[in-house]
Amino acid sequence: MRMQSATRLALFLLLAPIVLWLALLVILPHVDMFMVSMRERVGIRQYEYSFANYVEFFVEPLYWRTFARTAIMSIIATVMTLLIGFPVSYYIAKMLRGRMKNFLFLLCLVPFWVSELVRTFGWMILLRESGVISNLMQWMGLVSGPVEMLYNDATIMVGFIYTSMLFMVVPLVSTLDSLDDSLVEAGYDLGGNAFTVLRTIIIPHAMPGIVSGCIVVFMLTLGNYLTPVLLGGKDSLWFTEQIYTQFITRFNWEQGAAFGFLLLGLSSLIVWAGLRLSRQTLSQTMG
Amino acid sequence: MTDATDESELYDLECRNLVRTFGAFIAVDDVSFGVPRGDFFSILGPSGCGKTTILRMMAGFDRPTSGDILIKGKSVVDVPPNRRPVNMVFQQLALFPMMTVAENIAYGLVRKGLNKTDIADKVKSALGRIGLPTSGGKSIKQLSGGQQQRVAIARCLVLEPAALLLDEPLGALDLKLREHMKVELKKMQDQFGTTFVYITHDQSEALVMSNHVAVMNKGRFEQIGSPQDLYYHPDTAFVAGFVGDTNRWHGRVESADASGVKVVSADGVNLIATAAGKTPLVQGGEVDIFVRPESVVIATGEERVSGMENRIEGDLVSILFNGANSRALIRDRHTGGELDVALPQTGEFSHLKRGQAVHLGWGKAQAKAFAADARRDQGVGT
Numbered sequence: 001m002r003m004q005s006a007t008r009l010a011l012f013l014l015l016a017p018i019v020l021w022l023a024l025l026v027i028l029p030h031v032d033m034f035m036v037s038m039r040e041r042v043g044i045r046q047y048e049y050s051f052a053n054y055v056e057f058f059v060e061p062l063y064w065r066t067f068a069r070t071a072i073m074s075i076i077a078t079v080m081t082l083l084i085g086f087p088v089s090y091y092i093a094k095m096l097r098g099r100m101k102n103f104l105f106l107l108c109l110v111p112f113w114v115s116e117l118v119r120t121f122g123w124m125i126l127l128r129e130s131g132v133i134s135n136l137m138q139w140m141g142l143v144s145g146p147v148e149m150l151y152n153d154a155t156i157m158v159g160f161i162y163t164s165m166l167f168m169v170v171p172l173v174s175t176l177d178s179l180d181d182s183l184v185e186a187g188y189d190l191g192g193n194a195f196t197v198l199r200t201i202i203i204p205h206a207m208p209g210i211v212s213g214c215i216v217v218f219m220l221t222l223g224n225y226l227t228p229v230l231l232g233g234k235d236s237l238w239f240t241e242q243i244y245t246q247f248i249t250r251f252n253w254e255q256g257a258a259f260g261f262l263l264l265g266l267s268s269l270i271v272w273a274g275l276r277l278s279r280q281t282l283s284q285t286m287g
Numbered sequence: 288m289t290d291a292t293d294e295s296e297l298y299d300l301e302c303r304n305l306v307r308t309f310g311a312f313i314a315v316d317d318v319s320f321g322v323p324r325g326d327f328f329s330i331l332g333p334s335g336c337g338k339t340t341i342l343r344m345m346a347g348f349d350r351p352t353s354g355d356i357l358i359k360g361k362s363v364v365d366v367p368p369n370r371r372p373v374n375m376v377f378q379q380l381a382l383f384p385m386m387t388v389a390e391n392i393a394y395g396l397v398r399k400g401l402n403k404t405d406i407a408d409k410v411k412s413a414l415g416r417i418g419l420p421t422s423g424g425k426s427i428k429q430l431s432g433g434q435q436q437r438v439a440i441a442r443c444l445v446l447e448p449a450a451l452l453l454d455e456p457l458g459a460l461d462l463k464l465r466e467h468m469k470v471e472l473k474k475m476q477d478q479f480g481t482t483f484v485y486i487t488h489d490q491s492e493a494l495v496m497s498n499h500v501a502v503m504n505k506g507r508f509e510q511i512g513s514p515q516d517l518y519y520h521p522d523t524a525f526v527a528g529f530v531g532d533t534n535r536w537h538g539r540v541e542s543a544d545a546s547g548v549k550v551v552s553a554d555g556v557n558l559i560a561t562a563a564g565k566t567p568l569v570q571g572g573e574v575d576i577f578v579r580p581e582s583v584v585i586a587t588g589e590e591r592v593s594g595m596e597n598r599i600e601g602d603l604v605s606i607l608f609n610g611a612n613s614r615a616l617i618r619d620r621h622t623g624g625e626l627d628v629a630l631p632q633t634g635e636f637s638h639l640k641r642g643q644a645v646h647l648g649w650g651k652a653q654a655k656a657f658a659a660d661a662r663r664d665q666g667v668g669t
Binding site: 180182183185186187188189190191192193196200201204205 | 346347348367368369370374375377378379381383384385386394395398399442443446
């Protein structure tokens with residue numbers, strides 16, 4: 001009996017930090033946020049429970065269009081990160097051996113030693129009207145006047161891909177690393193060409209890595225605030241900006257909290273749809 | 288072997304003066320051979336001798352530094368692996384885990400562009416022939432090691448290749464299954480009538496299954512012949528030492544003539560042997576002498592061995608009981624050297640005890656003397 005209660009106590013103590021962390025920092029704030037999002041101001045310091053804040057999102061075109069734009073651009077950024085990251089990962093995992101492999105893998109990691117803010121400012125120094133690239137093009141005689149390369153969607157996209165690359169490359173390298181070379185050789189030996197071997201052997205094997213990389217990149221891009229604001233300017237219309245505006249500028253916490261929950265719900269829905277489409281399950285991907 | 292054109296027609300697979308170097312290291316050194324149609328041809332050698340390199344060059348995964356590879360009389364050196372009419376069974380089998388058994392077998396047929404009903408028919412008949420008629424829908428992991436083996440071979444054989452290349456496919460199996468698969472592989476080869484090129488470091492695999500065996504060492508072929516040839520008439524000291532078990536002495540020639548070779552071994556034993564190998568033996572030259580354990584007569588009394596040219600008195604160190612392959616380890620009373628001796632199956636020696644004195648004898652015809660090659664290390668012992 002005593003033995004049993006001792007084990008129980010040990011288990012409880014071991015679980016305590018994670019339980020406290022989840023309860024105090026994740027569950028409690030979210031419950032409170034949910035309460036906030038569900039009330040409607042009817043007068044000074046007078047509130048009523050209603051879905052008005054959620055309804056507002058669907059009736060005001062600006063809001064849901066901003067969300068749609070955010071989601072679509074995040075999906076594009078995810079796909080582009082995958083398209084660029086896959087060959088990079090394949091090269092690191094399968095074509096290289098030993099020191100060169102570790103070196104290139106480390107190179108992917110190096111940008112993350114600098115804070116995201118500094119990295120984004122780095123892009124601004126390169127791309128702004130009086131920036132490095134604009135001056136270089138003028139000096140080479142390619143353009144006659146200064147060129148502004150900031151504050152457009154293409155630049156935001158570049159920023160997203162740059163920020164996300166590592167989160168795509170890491171899971172891809174580890175799944176591709178586990179692909180036995182002889183499977184690829186067998187694919188060729190039995191008459192496959194580069195395309196069929198990629199489609200029938202390499203991609204099915206890498207699928208868990210592809211899916212987990214895509215989920216991480218999609219969620220990070222969707223919830224990104226710095227990149228769209230700094231590279232896209234005030235009119236970048238990113239959904240996180242809307243939330244920020246509601247909370248800080250408009251001091252409309254009720255609306256901001258509702259938007260936060262909508263972002264959570266809608267992005268989870270998109271991830272779920274993506275998993276269904278790729279016939280993967282979350283446990284498969286994480287395991 | 289290499290020049291007559293009508294002869295090369297007989298070969299499904301032929302290598303001519305094949306060389307592959309990695310920097311200064313010569314992995315394959317001027318190897319030429321032909322594999323006749325329907326043959327079970329093995330390349331036998333210790334690990335690192337270059338046998339896998341030869342196989343990978345034949346499959347197209349590696350390119351020879353010089354020399355030519357011909358399949359059905361046509362050079363394939365510039366043909367990529369997916370267009371070569373040979374298929375390979377990999378050491379770890381390399382079955383595709385993302386596909387079912389049937390999809391694995393169909394993979395090559397789909398790549399060939401056959402229509403669906405033909406593919407289904409061929410897969411069905413292949414599954415029947417390997418004794419897994421109902422396993423088509425299973426995943427690879429549901430099969431046992433031996434079943435996976437058969438699927439890996441069937442996956443290649445449905446493509447009707449000119450030759451099947453096998454890279455030590457039994458290496459990963461446990462002993463019992465390996466013995467069983469040796470017989471099974473031989474049966475499959477008869478059934479499909481395909482030429483097999485099999486590489487292994489396990490001499491019993493090579494001897495049991497093959498029609499022809501090439502013994503390879505340090506990038507070169509030492510000897511090509513039937514398993515019986517290699518066992519009873521080795522051309523070189525390496526083959527004598529590597530194929531089958533053997534006792535071995537190193538010594539110096541006292542005299543050599545038609546009646547035999549008199550040798551004094553390094554530990555002082557006088558031996559009479561028969562000259563073997565291509566290098567003639569000269570007086571004072573270094574030689575290696577090989578005697579098979581089953582050629583040595585063991586007796587408790589001296590009379591049984593009195594008529595033999597070589598005789599040794601020794602003490603029994605231990606009995607290595609292994610059913611029909613039981614051996615006795617005998618220590619030479621004068622030199623302290625140890626000998627491996629096969630025990631006759633009559634049971635007459637079942638009473639032998641450790642430390643008991645025994646007499647050993649063997650004729651000069653059973654002892655083969657090879658000139659020791661100073662350039663090459665023949666490091667494989669008994």
